[in-house]
Amino acid sequence: MIRxxxxxxxxxxxxxxxxxxxxxxxxxxxxxxxxxxxxxFYTLEVLQRQMEAGQQFxxxxxxxxxxxxxxxQLDYTPGVTxxxxxxxRTTQHHKGWGNSFLETIEQRAVKAxxxxxxxxxxxxxxxxxxxxxxxxxxxxxIDIPIGEGYWMEDFIMEKN
Numbered sequence: 001m002i003r004x005x006x007x008x009x010x011x012x013x014x015x016x017x018x019x020x021x022x023x024x025x026x027x028x029x030x031x032x033x034x035x036x037x038x039x040x041f042y043t044l045e046v047l048q049r050q051m052e053a054g055q056q057f058x059x060x061x062x063x064x065x066x067x068x069x070x071x072x073q074l075d076y077t078p079g080v081t082x083x084x085x086x087x088x089r090t091t092q093h094h095k096g097w098g099n100s101f102l103e104t105i106e107q108r109a110v111k112a113x114x115x116x117x118x119x120x121x122x123x124x125x126x127x128x129x130x131x132x133x134x135x136x137x138x139x140x141x142i143d144i145p146i147g148e149g150y151w152m153e154d155f156i157m158e159k160n
Contacts, residue, residue, distance in 0.1 A: 002101065012059060018042070055072070058072075079115045081114045102134055
């Protein structure tokens with residue numbers, strides 16, 4: 001079941017992020033960069049600010065246990081919904097949860113009369129292939145400085 005998250009769920013999201021990122025990015029990011037990014041993006045205060053700034057979070061539960069989370073923002077730019085986060089526990093991969101998250105977000109974007117769904121994905125993350133299978137196309141390659149000499153090396157992908 002996918003449900004909207006509330007500020008009370010920030011601890012659940014933070015816990016999931018630490019678990020999932022440690023596996024998903026272990027071969028991509030140094031331990032120091034991984035730690036830096038988790039601190040920059042997943043403290044309780046940062047998650048609450050993201051919610052207040054318009055990011056809508058979703059929690060995936062299976063048997064009342066949180067298994068993943070996603071965050072998106074309608075009208076990130078006019079007509080564009082930005083998918084900020086989509087993470088599912090590795091043990092839950094290949095069960096259709098990523099598809100369920102995308103379908104839910106796409107339905108909400110269509111209802112809000114958005115014409116494009118956009119996301120950033122690390123260029124070295126195999127998730128890019130999942131998104132390509134779902135109809136996303138790479139539209140730009142970018143390097144984003146995030147502080148302490150670290151960079152996010154991303155593809156911007158879009159789906160109309």
